[in-house]
Amino acid sequence: DHSGADQSGATTSAGDATPEVRFTKGAFPGDPHDAADVTFLRRIGPDAYELRLFMDVTAMVARIRLMTWMGALIVTVTLSGAGLVVARVAARSSRAAHLSERQARYLAEHDTLTGLFNRFGFGARARALLQKCAETGKRAYLFQVDADKFKDINDIYGHATGDRVIEAIARMLRGAFPEGALVARLGGDEFAILVTEAVLNGAPSSFMSSLPTGTEIRSEDGNSLIEVSTSSGFAVFPDDAPNLGDLMKAADLALYAVKNAGRNGVGAYRRDMTRALERRHWELQGVRNAIEAGQLVPYYQPLICARTGRVEAVEALARWHHPTYGVLGPDRFRHALDDARVSTEITAAMLEQVARDLRVWRNIGHGFSAGLNIGEADLKDPDLTGRITDMLARSGLHPDALAIEVTETAVTAVNTAAAGPLLKRYRDAGGVVALDDFGTGNSSITLLKSIPYSAVKIDRSFIRDLTHNETDLAIVRSIVRLARDMGFKIVAEGIETPDQVRLLRKLRVDLLQGFVFSKPLPARQLSEYLEWSSPPRRKASPGRPSANAA
Incomplete structure (x- = not known):
């Protein structure tokens, strides 16, 4: 505390480091104003020590001037020893500060979990x-x-x-x-x-x-x-x-x-990866903008009953109405479908439009259901069933109006143990679950046992050469027999010729899908297609489709 200094405020510091030891100027009679201070400092020795003594030492120094040479020597030695102690404390404090600084620098540059650089x-x-x-x-x-x-x-x-x-x-x-x-x-x-x-x-x-x-x-x-x-x-x-x-x-x-x-x-x-990244960015941002602008819309491909020839269901397929490039299929925005966040946005947009279109068709007497492919990101959402049923309910539709189509790849990527209960909840709510592209994955038979499917869709790769390839014919025949024994409805997709249609009817496939009947159509064109191919037999009930819907 410096309160003991001369009231005039004029003080002299002992040492260059800090003014903690202070002497009142003019306290030594007979000496010039500063001479006593200098004499005293010379007696202490040539080294200046940082003495953290918080007291007024003016009176003490005045008494020291009256002491004998021996007393002065004792004081000198004592103060020198005190300086050494303080110096040791200061050095120890300096080392601690240096270590603390090194530790802070280490923590700033290293990962605390692994010890690696951050x-x-x-x-x-x-x-x-x-x-x-x-x-x-x-x-x-x-x-x-x-x-x-x-x-x-x-x-x-x-x-x-x-x-x-x-x-x-x-x-x-x-x-x-x-x-x-x-x-x-x-x-x-x-x-x-x-x-x-x-x-x-x-x-x-x-x-x-x-x-x-x-x-x-x-x-x-x-x-x-x-x-x-x-x-x-x-x-x-x-x-x-x-x-x-x-x-x-x-x-x-x-x-x-x-x-x-x-x-x-x-x-x-x-180097071509940079171009691929630019392409990916273009697709992701473009699809997001398309959703906001209403440019991402469902096109519908009919599923034809093999017995009656009528439209019993449709599959909703995403199409991008690009203002410059025209109508783009999924192969032109594959990166967007593979991105978890964007793919769920696509699903939500498609669900809303499909429910709205189904409501229109129900009102004019068409009782078919629609199928919509659900991706890996959607299957990770525990609220998926609730989202779909709520969306359908807002349009006055029962869950069996919409078939969830999932691929083997998506189910295995998510984990069968997680996807199974989710799909079962939708099935228990009255919805339809279809296994898409059956036969192309690594665990088809296992999935048939562990997932509560309502239908299986035979992949187009087995249909393409069906009429002239005995191996493909044997595979399709086996799939049909297995699915029928398990109580699944059977759909063949990718049909392109009348010969394939005749053979699949002989194999007792339930529903037929492919360009031989129709390419995917926007909602308005599908309505026109329905007028001549499957005119309404009666007005459908508000909630439920016809009994033959898949």
């Missing part, structure tokens, strides 16, 4: 490493790695298990890449590795082929083994990109290509 720490070092490669004319390889279906692992096993998966992948990458490689966790399940050709010390191709693409951990209870696959994409500096930002984009495109091709692999960047 995005910030990786970025600074990676840029420096690429600069060195540019100066020496050497290449560097940037890998982007992430876990396949990591969200499913978190959802099924919990976030604690998810953290253990991240740690296992970090260990795998540390062991896979040579010392000197820069390994980082960018966030979530995303990892990046930058390694120079000098560190690889060999042919890059041989290293790529030996790079692991998965690991495994024990479940929390220790009773089961959880296998985790990874996907990796890499790009080369400076061949593929001249800086870190563009290099990471290129590696990410390569990673996306691996994911799109089925996951669990390693892929290199190609």
Whole structure:
């Protein structure tokens, strides 16, 4: 506390570091105004110490002036010793501050879960490493790695298990890449590795082929083994990109290509991937705009009863009325259908329009149902059944007015254990569930047993050569027999010739679909088609379709 200083406020500091020890000027009789201060400081010694003494020492110093030479020497030694103690404390405090600073810097640059560099720490070092490669004319390889279906692992096993998966992948990458490689966790399940050709010390191709693409951990209870696959994409500096930002984009495109091709692999960047990314962006944004503008509409392809020749159902297929390119089919916006968020927006838009069109046809006496394909993203929505039934109810329709069509690929991608109960709820509500493209997946028979289907649709690949290929004929005959024994309605799609129609009728297929009857039509043209092909026999009930609807 400096309150004991001279009331005039004029003070002299002892030492250059801090004015904590103060002496009142003019307190030493017979000396010039500052001489006593200087004399005292000389007696203390040549070294200035930071003395954190919070008191007024003016009176004490005045008494010291009256002491003997021995007393002054004792005080000098005592104060010198005190200075050494304070110096040791200050040094210790300085070391603690330095350690605290180092710890803060480490935490700022490292991932706390894995101990790897984080995005910030990786970025600074990676840029420096690429600069060195540019100066020496050497290449560097940037890998982007992430876990396949990591969200499913978190959802099924919990976030604690998810953290253990991240740690296992970090260990795998540390062991896979040579010392000197820069390994980082960018966030979530995303990892990046930058390694120079000098560190690889060999042919890059041989290293790529030996790079692991998965690991495994024990479940929390220790009773089961959880296998985790990874996907990796890499790009080369400076061949593929001249800086870190563009290099990471290129590696990410390569990673996306691996994911799109089925996951669990390693892929290199190609220049055409940039064009593919631009195409994907064009499709995603374009379809979103089309939904808002009412340009994404259902086209309907009739399903014909094999016995009566009447339209018993229709399949709703998405079409994009592009203002420049005209009517575009799904093959022209495949990326939008593969994107989880956009595909659910497409489904919602299609559901609303299909329900509205069905209501119009019911009002004029057509009692057929409509089928709509539901994708992988929709099957992950636990509220799917409620969304569909609510939409139908708002149009005054019963759930059996709409058949949910799912492919084997979508069901297996979501997980049969999750998709089964969801589809069963829709079936229990009175809805229809159809297995689309039957025969093309890896687990068709298993799906027939575990999913509550109402109908199966034989894939067009078996219909194309049906009339002159004995193998295809045998397969179709077996599918029909199996489906009939299990109580499923049987639909053949992709029919293009009258000969195929005659043969399928002989095989006792229930419903026939294909260009031989009609291409997909917009709602107004379908209404015209219905007038001459299947005129209304009676006005349909408000909620339910005719008994033969699929």
